[in-house]
Amino acid sequence: MQQIETYKQEIEQLPVTDAKSLEDYRIKFLGTKGIVKALMGEMKNVPNDQKKVFGQVMNEFKQFTEAKYEQWRENTADGPSAAAVGMDISLPGDPLPLGSRHPVSLMRNKMIEIFSRLGFAVADGPEIEDDFHNFTALNLPEHHPARDMQDTFYVQQNPDWLLRTHTSNVQIREMQKGKLPLRIVMPGRVYRNETISARSHCFFHQIEGLYLDENVSFADLKQTLYFFVQEMYGKNIKVRFRPSYFPFTEPSAEMDIECQICHGKGCSICKRTGWLEILGCGMVHPNVLTNCGIDPNKYTGFAFGMGIERPTLLKYGINDIRLFSENDVRFLRQFTSAV
Ligand SMILES: [Zn+2]
Numbered sequence: 001m002q003q004i005e006t007y008k009q010e011i012e013q014l015p016v017t018d019a020k021s022l023e024d025y026r027i028k029f030l031g032t033k034g035i036v037k038a039l040m041g042e043m044k045n046v047p048n049d050q051k052k053v054f055g056q057v058m059n060e061f062k063q064f065t066e067a068k069y070e071q072w073r074e075n076t077a078d079g080p081s082a083a084a085v086g087m088d089i090s091l092p093g094d095p096l097p098l099g100s101r102h103p104v105s106l107m108r109n110k111m112i113e114i115f116s117r118l119g120f121a122v123a124d125g126p127e128i129e130d131d132f133h134n135f136t137a138l139n140l141p142e143h144h145p146a147r148d149m150q151d152t153f154y155v156q157q158n159p160d161w162l163l164r165t166h167t168s169n170v171q172i173r174e175m176q177k178g179k180l181p182l183r184i185v186m187p188g189r190v191y192r193n194e195t196i197s198a199r200s201h202c203f204f205h206q207i208e209g210l211y212l213d214e215n216v217s218f219a220d221l222k223q224t225l226y227f228f229v230q231e232m233y234g235k236n237i238k239v240r241f242r243p244s245y246f247p248f249t250e251p252s253a254e255m256d257i258e259c260q261i262c263h264g265k266g267c268s269i270c271k272r273t274g275w276l277e278i279l280g281c282g283m284v285h286p287n288v289l290t291n292c293g294i295d296p297n298k299y300t301g302f303a304f305g306m307g308i309e310r311p312t313l314l315k316y317g318i319n320d321i322r323l324f325s326e327n328d329v330r331f332l333r334q335f336t337s338a339v
Helices: 002-012 020-029 035-045 050-076 101-118 143-148 168-176 218-235 286-291 309-316 323-327 329-336
Strands: 126-128 161-163 184-191 204-212 241-247 249-258 275-283 300-307
Touching: 002 020, 002 050, 002 218, 020 035, 020 050, 035 050, 101 184, 101 204, 101 218, 101 309, 126 249, 143 329, 168 184, 168 204, 168 286, 204 218, 218 241, 218 249, 218 275, 218 300, 241 275, 275 286, 275 309, 300 309, 309 323
Parallel strands: none
Antiparallel strands: 126 161, 184 204, 204 300, 241 249, 249 275, 275 300
16 A cells, blocks of 8 residues: 555656657556556455555555546647657748638728728618518509619519518618617618629629618718719719619619729710719608608708619629629639738
Protein backbone atom coordinates (compact mmCIF):
# COMPACT_ATOMS: atom_id res chain seq x y z
CA MET A 1 0.00 0.00 0.00
CA GLN A 2 3.00 2.22 0.63
CA GLN A 3 4.12 1.38 -2.90
CA ILE A 4 0.74 2.40 -4.37
CA GLU A 5 1.02 5.84 -2.70
CA THR A 6 4.47 6.27 -4.27
CA TYR A 7 3.12 5.34 -7.73
CA LYS A 8 0.33 7.89 -7.36
CA GLN A 9 2.82 10.65 -6.60
CA GLU A 10 4.94 9.56 -9.55
CA ILE A 11 1.95 9.71 -11.90
CA GLU A 12 0.94 13.19 -10.70
CA GLN A 13 4.36 14.49 -11.69
CA LEU A 14 4.54 12.77 -15.09
CA PRO A 15 5.07 15.17 -18.03
CA VAL A 16 2.53 13.58 -20.40
CA THR A 17 2.14 16.17 -23.20
CA ASP A 18 2.21 14.18 -26.43
CA ALA A 19 1.23 10.85 -27.96
CA LYS A 20 4.60 9.22 -27.21
CA SER A 21 4.74 9.96 -23.49
CA LEU A 22 1.05 8.95 -23.27
CA GLU A 23 1.84 5.58 -24.84
CA ASP A 24 4.83 5.11 -22.53
CA TYR A 25 2.53 5.73 -19.58
CA ARG A 26 -0.08 3.28 -20.88
CA ILE A 27 2.47 0.49 -21.29
CA LYS A 28 4.08 1.09 -17.92
CA PHE A 29 0.88 1.22 -15.85
CA LEU A 30 -2.02 -0.21 -17.88
CA GLY A 31 -0.34 -2.70 -20.20
CA THR A 32 -0.64 -6.50 -19.88
CA LYS A 33 2.72 -6.54 -18.09
CA GLY A 34 2.04 -3.21 -16.42
CA ILE A 35 2.12 -2.16 -12.79
CA VAL A 36 -1.68 -2.35 -12.25
CA LYS A 37 -1.81 -5.96 -13.46
CA ALA A 38 1.24 -6.86 -11.34
CA LEU A 39 -0.31 -5.35 -8.21
CA MET A 40 -3.53 -7.27 -8.87
CA GLY A 41 -1.41 -10.42 -8.92
CA GLU A 42 -0.16 -9.61 -5.44
CA MET A 43 -3.69 -10.10 -4.12
CA LYS A 44 -3.11 -13.81 -3.50
CA ASN A 45 -0.21 -13.01 -1.13
CA VAL A 46 -2.31 -10.68 1.03
CA PRO A 47 -3.52 -12.21 4.33
CA ASN A 48 -7.25 -12.96 4.30
CA ASP A 49 -8.18 -10.40 6.99
CA GLN A 50 -6.52 -7.60 4.95
CA LYS A 51 -7.85 -8.61 1.52
CA LYS A 52 -10.90 -6.33 1.78
CA VAL A 53 -8.92 -3.17 2.60
CA PHE A 54 -6.23 -3.92 0.02
CA GLY A 55 -8.88 -4.66 -2.60
CA GLN A 56 -10.48 -1.24 -2.05
CA VAL A 57 -7.16 0.62 -2.27
CA MET A 58 -6.24 -1.40 -5.36
CA ASN A 59 -9.53 -0.58 -7.10
CA GLU A 60 -9.19 3.13 -6.42
CA PHE A 61 -5.64 3.07 -7.82
CA LYS A 62 -6.82 1.27 -10.96
CA GLN A 63 -9.57 3.83 -11.53
CA PHE A 64 -7.11 6.65 -10.87
CA THR A 65 -4.61 5.40 -13.49
CA GLU A 66 -7.37 4.87 -16.06
CA ALA A 67 -8.91 8.29 -15.44
CA LYS A 68 -5.50 9.93 -15.86
CA TYR A 69 -5.03 8.09 -19.14
CA GLU A 70 -8.39 9.32 -20.50
CA GLN A 71 -7.68 12.88 -19.40
CA TRP A 72 -4.28 12.98 -21.11
CA ARG A 73 -5.63 11.22 -24.18
CA GLU A 74 -8.20 14.00 -24.71
CA ASN A 75 -5.59 16.69 -24.20
CA THR A 76 -3.20 15.16 -26.72
CA ALA A 77 -5.92 14.17 -29.23
CA ASP A 78 -4.59 16.58 -31.84
CA GLY A 79 -1.32 14.73 -32.03
CA PRO A 80 2.09 15.81 -30.83
CA SER A 81 2.43 19.34 -29.47
CA ALA A 82 3.76 22.11 -31.69
CA ALA A 83 6.98 22.31 -29.73
CA ALA A 84 7.56 18.54 -29.99
CA VAL A 85 7.66 18.58 -33.81
CA GLY A 86 9.70 21.79 -34.03
CA MET A 87 6.87 23.96 -35.45
CA ASP A 88 6.96 27.74 -35.12
CA ILE A 89 3.41 28.78 -34.21
CA SER A 90 4.29 32.47 -34.48
CA LEU A 91 4.53 32.21 -38.29
CA PRO A 92 1.55 33.57 -40.33
CA GLY A 93 -1.02 30.91 -41.23
CA ASP A 94 -2.01 29.64 -44.68
CA PRO A 95 -4.31 32.20 -46.34
CA LEU A 96 -8.02 31.30 -46.61
CA PRO A 97 -9.57 32.04 -50.02
CA LEU A 98 -11.86 35.09 -49.76
CA GLY A 99 -15.46 34.67 -50.94
CA SER A 100 -17.35 37.43 -52.71
CA ARG A 101 -20.75 39.01 -52.21
CA HIS A 102 -23.18 39.00 -55.11
CA PRO A 103 -23.20 42.41 -56.85
CA VAL A 104 -26.97 42.72 -56.30
CA SER A 105 -26.42 42.14 -52.56
CA LEU A 106 -23.68 44.77 -52.53
CA MET A 107 -26.04 47.33 -54.08
CA ARG A 108 -28.98 46.35 -51.85
CA ASN A 109 -26.84 46.66 -48.71
CA LYS A 110 -25.61 50.09 -49.82
CA MET A 111 -29.20 51.26 -50.39
CA ILE A 112 -30.37 49.94 -47.02
CA GLU A 113 -27.43 51.58 -45.32
CA ILE A 114 -28.27 55.02 -46.76
CA PHE A 115 -31.94 54.84 -45.76
CA SER A 116 -31.13 53.45 -42.34
CA ARG A 117 -29.24 56.67 -41.63
CA LEU A 118 -32.56 58.49 -42.17
CA GLY A 119 -34.23 56.21 -39.63
CA PHE A 120 -35.78 53.70 -42.02
CA ALA A 121 -36.09 50.15 -40.66
CA VAL A 122 -36.07 47.06 -42.89
CA ALA A 123 -39.33 45.09 -43.32
CA ASP A 124 -39.82 41.75 -45.03
CA GLY A 125 -42.75 39.74 -46.39
CA PRO A 126 -43.76 36.72 -48.49
CA GLU A 127 -42.84 36.26 -52.17
CA ILE A 128 -45.92 34.08 -52.75
CA GLU A 129 -48.79 36.47 -52.14
CA ASP A 130 -52.56 36.63 -52.47
CA ASP A 131 -54.32 38.91 -54.92
CA PHE A 132 -55.47 41.33 -52.21
CA HIS A 133 -52.00 42.19 -50.88
CA ASN A 134 -50.37 42.40 -54.31
CA PHE A 135 -53.11 44.18 -56.30
CA THR A 136 -56.51 44.96 -54.77
CA ALA A 137 -55.32 46.71 -51.61
CA LEU A 138 -53.01 48.84 -53.77
CA ASN A 139 -55.96 50.40 -55.56
CA LEU A 140 -55.64 47.91 -58.43
CA PRO A 141 -59.06 46.20 -58.36
CA GLU A 142 -59.82 43.26 -60.63
CA HIS A 143 -60.04 44.23 -64.33
CA HIS A 144 -58.06 47.44 -63.67
CA PRO A 145 -56.09 48.10 -66.89
CA ALA A 146 -52.88 48.86 -64.93
CA ARG A 147 -52.74 45.18 -63.94
CA ASP A 148 -51.63 44.48 -67.51
CA MET A 149 -48.32 46.23 -66.79
CA GLN A 150 -47.56 43.70 -64.06
CA ASP A 151 -48.41 40.29 -65.44
CA THR A 152 -47.00 37.57 -63.20
CA PHE A 153 -47.03 33.84 -62.41
CA TYR A 154 -49.95 32.16 -60.67
CA VAL A 155 -50.05 29.12 -58.40
CA GLN A 156 -52.06 26.33 -60.02
CA GLN A 157 -53.57 24.94 -56.79
CA ASN A 158 -55.07 28.31 -55.86
CA PRO A 159 -55.82 30.99 -58.48
CA ASP A 160 -55.77 33.62 -55.71
CA TRP A 161 -52.05 33.00 -55.11
CA LEU A 162 -49.34 34.58 -57.25
CA LEU A 163 -45.69 35.53 -57.21
CA ARG A 164 -45.57 39.16 -56.07
CA THR A 165 -44.89 41.74 -58.78
CA HIS A 166 -43.45 44.30 -56.36
CA THR A 167 -42.51 44.48 -52.69
CA SER A 168 -45.55 46.72 -52.08
CA ASN A 169 -47.29 43.72 -50.50
CA VAL A 170 -45.02 44.31 -47.50
CA GLN A 171 -46.25 47.92 -47.30
CA ILE A 172 -49.84 46.63 -47.10
CA ARG A 173 -48.95 44.04 -44.46
CA GLU A 174 -47.10 46.60 -42.35
CA MET A 175 -49.91 49.17 -42.63
CA GLN A 176 -52.49 46.52 -41.65
CA LYS A 177 -50.64 46.03 -38.37
CA GLY A 178 -51.85 49.55 -37.52
CA LYS A 179 -48.72 50.65 -35.66
CA LEU A 180 -48.05 54.20 -36.83
CA PRO A 181 -45.93 56.10 -37.69
CA LEU A 182 -44.14 53.85 -40.19
CA ARG A 183 -40.71 54.48 -41.68
CA ILE A 184 -39.55 51.35 -43.50
CA VAL A 185 -37.69 50.10 -46.55
CA MET A 186 -38.58 46.79 -48.15
CA PRO A 187 -35.91 45.05 -50.22
CA GLY A 188 -36.74 41.75 -51.92
CA ARG A 189 -37.20 39.60 -54.98
CA VAL A 190 -40.15 40.20 -57.34
CA TYR A 191 -41.51 38.47 -60.44
CA ARG A 192 -42.94 39.50 -63.81
CA ASN A 193 -44.11 37.41 -66.74
CA GLU A 194 -41.61 38.92 -69.17
CA THR A 195 -39.40 37.60 -71.92
CA ILE A 196 -35.86 37.08 -70.65
CA SER A 197 -33.29 39.23 -72.45
CA ALA A 198 -30.08 41.13 -71.72
CA ARG A 199 -32.18 44.01 -70.33
CA SER A 200 -35.02 42.28 -68.48
CA HIS A 201 -35.68 39.09 -66.56
CA CYS A 202 -38.72 37.27 -65.17
CA PHE A 203 -37.43 37.94 -61.67
CA PHE A 204 -35.42 40.80 -60.24
CA HIS A 205 -34.98 42.77 -57.01
CA GLN A 206 -36.59 45.93 -55.73
CA ILE A 207 -36.32 48.18 -52.77
CA GLU A 208 -39.36 50.19 -51.76
CA GLY A 209 -39.76 52.77 -49.03
CA LEU A 210 -42.73 54.02 -47.03
CA TYR A 211 -43.01 56.92 -44.63
CA LEU A 212 -46.40 57.32 -43.03
CA ASP A 213 -47.22 59.83 -40.29
CA GLU A 214 -49.23 62.96 -39.65
CA ASN A 215 -48.31 65.92 -41.89
CA VAL A 216 -45.94 64.08 -44.24
CA SER A 217 -45.72 66.12 -47.45
CA PHE A 218 -44.31 65.89 -50.98
CA ALA A 219 -41.46 68.12 -49.78
CA ASP A 220 -40.44 65.34 -47.36
CA LEU A 221 -40.46 62.88 -50.22
CA LYS A 222 -38.23 65.08 -52.38
CA GLN A 223 -35.78 65.77 -49.60
CA THR A 224 -35.49 62.09 -48.68
CA LEU A 225 -34.83 61.09 -52.29
CA TYR A 226 -32.39 63.98 -52.84
CA PHE A 227 -30.44 62.74 -49.86
CA PHE A 228 -30.48 59.20 -51.22
CA VAL A 229 -29.16 60.03 -54.71
CA GLN A 230 -26.51 62.38 -53.33
CA GLU A 231 -25.21 59.63 -51.04
CA MET A 232 -25.45 57.12 -53.86
CA TYR A 233 -24.09 59.08 -56.83
CA GLY A 234 -22.31 62.09 -55.34
CA LYS A 235 -23.18 65.55 -54.00
CA ASN A 236 -23.28 67.23 -57.43
CA ILE A 237 -25.76 64.85 -59.00
CA LYS A 238 -28.50 66.51 -61.08
CA VAL A 239 -32.02 65.16 -60.69
CA ARG A 240 -35.46 65.84 -62.11
CA PHE A 241 -38.98 64.76 -61.18
CA ARG A 242 -41.45 63.97 -63.96
CA PRO A 243 -45.20 63.66 -63.33
CA SER A 244 -46.31 60.06 -63.72
CA TYR A 245 -49.14 57.68 -62.94
CA PHE A 246 -49.31 54.80 -60.47
CA PRO A 247 -52.63 53.49 -59.13
CA PHE A 248 -51.30 53.42 -55.54
CA THR A 249 -49.94 56.98 -55.30
CA GLU A 250 -51.40 60.42 -55.98
CA PRO A 251 -49.70 62.60 -57.08
CA SER A 252 -47.07 60.33 -58.61
CA ALA A 253 -43.67 61.07 -60.11
CA GLU A 254 -40.67 59.42 -61.65
CA MET A 255 -37.22 60.55 -60.63
CA ASP A 256 -34.37 60.77 -63.15
CA ILE A 257 -30.69 61.39 -62.55
CA GLU A 258 -28.28 62.87 -65.03
CA CYS A 259 -26.72 60.06 -67.06
CA GLN A 260 -23.48 59.06 -65.35
CA ILE A 261 -21.99 57.75 -68.60
CA CYS A 262 -22.32 60.83 -70.85
CA HIS A 263 -23.03 63.48 -68.15
CA GLY A 264 -26.13 64.75 -69.91
CA LYS A 265 -24.81 64.89 -73.47
CA GLY A 266 -26.77 61.82 -74.61
CA CYS A 267 -25.53 58.28 -75.23
CA SER A 268 -26.86 54.81 -76.00
CA ILE A 269 -27.30 53.95 -72.29
CA CYS A 270 -29.66 56.91 -71.70
CA LYS A 271 -31.27 56.61 -75.16
CA ARG A 272 -29.82 60.03 -76.16
CA THR A 273 -31.85 61.85 -73.48
CA GLY A 274 -29.04 62.57 -71.01
CA TRP A 275 -31.27 61.29 -68.18
CA LEU A 276 -31.68 57.90 -66.49
CA GLU A 277 -34.91 56.94 -64.79
CA ILE A 278 -34.09 55.44 -61.39
CA LEU A 279 -37.30 55.30 -59.35
CA GLY A 280 -41.03 55.85 -59.09
CA CYS A 281 -42.58 57.66 -56.15
CA GLY A 282 -45.60 59.54 -54.88
CA MET A 283 -47.96 60.29 -52.01
CA VAL A 284 -49.77 57.16 -50.82
CA HIS A 285 -53.26 57.12 -52.38
CA PRO A 286 -56.09 57.68 -49.83
CA ASN A 287 -57.80 54.51 -51.13
CA VAL A 288 -54.73 52.46 -50.17
CA LEU A 289 -54.79 53.88 -46.64
CA THR A 290 -58.52 53.18 -46.34
CA ASN A 291 -58.00 49.60 -47.60
CA CYS A 292 -55.52 49.11 -44.74
CA GLY A 293 -57.82 50.60 -42.09
CA ILE A 294 -55.92 53.90 -41.77
CA ASP A 295 -57.73 57.26 -41.67
CA PRO A 296 -56.53 59.25 -44.75
CA ASN A 297 -57.78 62.48 -43.17
CA LYS A 298 -55.34 62.07 -40.29
CA TYR A 299 -52.36 60.34 -41.89
CA THR A 300 -50.41 61.05 -45.06
CA GLY A 301 -47.32 59.39 -46.40
CA PHE A 302 -45.02 58.91 -49.32
CA ALA A 303 -43.77 55.76 -51.00
CA PHE A 304 -41.08 55.04 -53.54
CA GLY A 305 -39.69 52.02 -55.30
CA MET A 306 -36.75 51.19 -57.51
CA GLY A 307 -35.11 48.20 -59.10
CA ILE A 308 -31.74 47.06 -57.75
CA GLU A 309 -30.40 45.33 -60.87
CA ARG A 310 -30.35 48.38 -63.14
CA PRO A 311 -28.16 50.62 -60.93
CA THR A 312 -25.92 47.59 -60.29
CA LEU A 313 -25.42 47.13 -64.04
CA LEU A 314 -24.49 50.79 -64.32
CA LYS A 315 -22.19 50.87 -61.32
CA TYR A 316 -20.11 47.85 -62.33
CA GLY A 317 -20.36 48.28 -66.10
CA ILE A 318 -22.20 44.97 -66.63
CA ASN A 319 -24.03 44.66 -69.96
CA ASP A 320 -26.29 41.63 -69.41
CA ILE A 321 -28.82 41.20 -66.57
CA ARG A 322 -28.83 37.40 -67.07
CA LEU A 323 -25.29 37.18 -65.65
CA PHE A 324 -26.75 37.90 -62.19
CA SER A 325 -28.57 34.57 -61.99
CA GLU A 326 -26.36 32.20 -63.99
CA ASN A 327 -24.13 31.28 -61.03
CA ASP A 328 -20.99 31.54 -63.15
CA VAL A 329 -18.15 31.72 -60.65
CA ARG A 330 -15.91 33.47 -63.20
CA PHE A 331 -18.41 36.36 -63.11
CA LEU A 332 -18.99 36.25 -59.34
CA ARG A 333 -15.28 36.11 -58.44
CA GLN A 334 -14.77 39.53 -60.00
CA PHE A 335 -16.57 41.07 -57.00
CA THR A 336 -14.26 39.64 -54.33
CA SER A 337 -12.93 43.05 -53.31
CA ALA A 338 -15.96 45.12 -54.41
CA VAL A 339 -17.92 47.15 -51.89
ZN1 LIG B 1 -26.03 58.95 -71.35
